[in-house]
Amino acid sequence: MKLTNRSKVVSNKEMTFMEKLYLPEIFKGMAITLKHAIAGPKGKVYSYPEVQKPRTKIWRGLHVLKRDEEGRERCTACGLCAVTCPAEAITMTGAERTKDEQHLYREEKYASVYEINMLRCIFCGLCEEACPKSAIYLTDRLVDVETNRGSFIYGKDKLVEKINERIDITERQSELQKKSVK
Ligand code: SF4
Ligand code: SF4
Secondary structure, rough: OOOOOOOOOOOOOOOOOHHHHHHHHHHHHHHHHHHHHHHHHOOOOOOOOOOOOOOOOOOOOOOOOOOOOOOOOOOOOOOHHHHHHOOOOOEEEEEOOOHHHHOEEEEEEEEEEEEEEOOOOOOOOOOHHHOOOEEEEEOOOOOOOOOOHHHHOOOHHHOOEEEOOOOHHHHHHHHHHHHHOO
């Protein structure tokens, strides 16, 4: 069954002498590059990283683990986000809340460790959709540039929002989500 009209039939024909040389194709490619270099950029140019291109509020960037209105962490370490994640980027360890920790964690169970491997993440947003506690959202922030692979594993220190620096995610929420958040 044909699934698309855009598929190309692969040709196994023998290459000609000119094709085997590769040079004509290389020059053709360089000519295209030169043409674009002379024509200059189309549209506005941003001198990144000093000047960043504006991003929409519903940009799927760096995650945030949300707190509730009393400042308690929302995540209950149910693991649904990790199960849903197609890139297997999320890992966590659950712990039981003690009486003294009721002001820190909203639910009886919480994530003592919560990590996202940003090198694996494809920013699909499925973790956000799977979460029953409105605890995880993607934001318009970018993942930092790092120089070693280990630094791309983001823990709670980078993911949980700061009490005094709340991140507004209302633009990302559907009307149903807004109504269901308790
Ligand atoms: S955005 Fe997608 S890939 Fe990234 S952690 Fe969430 S579910 Fe996994
Ligand atoms: S972020 Fe949401 S889905 Fe993931 S473990 Fe926490 S409560 Fe469960």
